[in-house]
Amino acid sequence: MEHEVAPLEEVLQRITQLELRQMLIDKSTLKVGMHFAELAETIIRSSTNNRKTSFWNHLKERIEWMSKHNNVCSLAYSAKFRTDIRMLLQDFGYNDSIKIQKVFLEDDQIISHLFREVVHSGKEEILHLRDEKATGFMDALHKCIMASDDIPFVLPARRLLKDLCAAAKAFPPILFLELDSVDTNRQIGRGGFADIFLGRYKGQDVVLKRLQVYRPEPSEMLKFSKGLLQEVLTWVHLKHPYVLPFFGLDEQSFESYPPCIVTPYMCNGTMIDFVKTRNGTLPDRRVDQLLFETAQGLAYLHSQNIVHGDLRGGNVLIDDREHAQIADFGLATVTDATRGATSTTQRGSLRWMAPELLDHELQFKRTKASDVYAFACLCIEIYTGEQPFPSIQPDVAVIFQVRGQKRPLRPSGSGLLGGARAISDGLWAIVEACWAHKPSDRPDMATVLGLIMASS
Structure with missing residues (x-):
């Protein structure tokens, strides 16, 4: 039920007369910024600053301006209003941080409440926002999503944010970072979909991923940017110990490219390199633990309806505590937008691709089931230190093996093809289940987690 809003004159009269506490109790005046009137009451009654009349007039003007707008x-x-308030308080010399924080938190609660209303009831108006209104709404909604664990709110709020960004053709400004420095002349790596550069942000090392664009025509760039937008807006709201965090975007370092993705720098490199360099000193149980962490991260992505699309040892990083961090999920889907529709034009790690992705008679579509197949190949890769089917060259020859239902040999711990480690019976059974030829015969990742825990 909608509340009736008190007439503006009545609200302003209450403010002017400092009848503020009663006004705040009155739910009919539930508006963004109204709690700052309570702060004004405290300041005016307790301050000896001879500029308090000027302060009050400026604050009243801002509150009046906010009260004119609908939700x-x-x-x-x-965000603009709150920035103005902070500057006004600073200029006045008021520095009671505890009181200021309290009022801002009260305002946060109002904002959160109103977002829960408009996400469901104001979608049509929201999707018509443009320019300053659109970007302001994006930033505020992003902050609200980040602060909430309420799934019934978060999921539709994420969808609404993506829809608004697509309609306004813009990213939330809050996602763009001002980096301390970037070494644009030295590329430190190259993945399947991005060139990697090192930078600094707030005193720590970060990685910039400059996505590879193969068709720079304006129409293709627009399609690419829309895909990137969707993936970024998904990634930024993810929270999981085994999923690489997203810091933000950089659009300053490389002109004529889409914005770079900025993530933490992982000092231990990729999982495959980490295991290789510690071969002989890294126990099998630690390798199994890294695979289990990867499985947990992938299961979380799938629970968020996210397909990785290019899972392999080079796309799982190891953090400074030596835990797995899944990276580059969704980038395969983004770059697919700039390619043709057949499997022969899709990019990615062919040796980790499920058979349905290698069949030119089928529509090329990366799925959760193809991720499960790739997880099986990742297990083989980590245990052998080799890409799947290392003795078969070129890559295209692998297609015939996989479509013919051939799979990599079981690592036995002896010889190149046998691998440097012997895989356990329990893990091998899981691998065989995960790379079943038919997607429908493969377990989902939640089931895989259960199988791993049961076999350990």
Whole structure:
């Protein structure tokens, strides 16, 4: 049920007369910024600053301006309003940080409440926001999503944010970072979909992923940017110990490219390199633990309806505590947008691809089931230190093996093809289940987690 909003004159009269506490109790005046009137009461009653009349007039002017807007517009302008308030307090010399924080938290609660209303009831108006209103709304909604664990709110809020960004053809400004420095002349790596550069952000090392664009025509760039936008807006809201965090975007370092993705720098490199360099000193149980962590991260992505698309040892990083961090999920899908529709034009790691992705008679579509197949190949890769089918060259020859239902040999711990480690019976059974020829015969990742725990 919608609340009736008190007339503006009545609200302003209450403010002017400092009848603020009663006004705040009155739910009919639930508006972004109204709690700052309570802060003004405290300041004016306790301050000896001879500029308090000027302070009050400026604050009243801002509150009056906010009160004129409906809920959608007030949320869009909330960040600007709060910035103005901070500057006003600083200029006045008021520095009671505890009181200021309390009022800002109260305002946060109002903003959160109003977002829960407009996400369901104001979608049409929201999707017509443009320019400053659109970007202001994006930033405020992004902050609200990041602060919430309420799944019934978060999921539709994420969808709404993506839809607004697509309609306004813009990223939330809050996602763009001002990096300390970037070494644009030295590429430190190259993945299947991105060139890697090292930078610094707030005093720590970060990685910039400059995505490879194969068709720079404006129409293709637009398609590419829309795909990148969707993946970034998914990634930024993910929270899992075995999923690489997303820091933000950089659009300053490389002109004529889409924005670079900025992530933490992982000092231990990729999983495959980490295991190789410690061969002989890394126990099998630690290798199994890394695979289990990867499985947990992948299961989480799937629970969020995210397909990785290019899971392999080079796309799982190891952090400074030597735990797995799944990276580069969704980038395969983004770059697919700039390619043709057949399997022969799709990019990615062919030796980790499920048979349905190698069949030119089928529509090429990366799925959770193809991720499960890739996880099986990852297990073989980590145990052998080799890519799947290392003795078969060239890559295209692998297609005939996989479509003919051939699979890599079981690592036995002896010889090149046998691998440097012997895989256990329990893990081998899981691998065989995961690379079943038919997608429908493969377990989902939640089931795989259960199988791993049961076999350990």
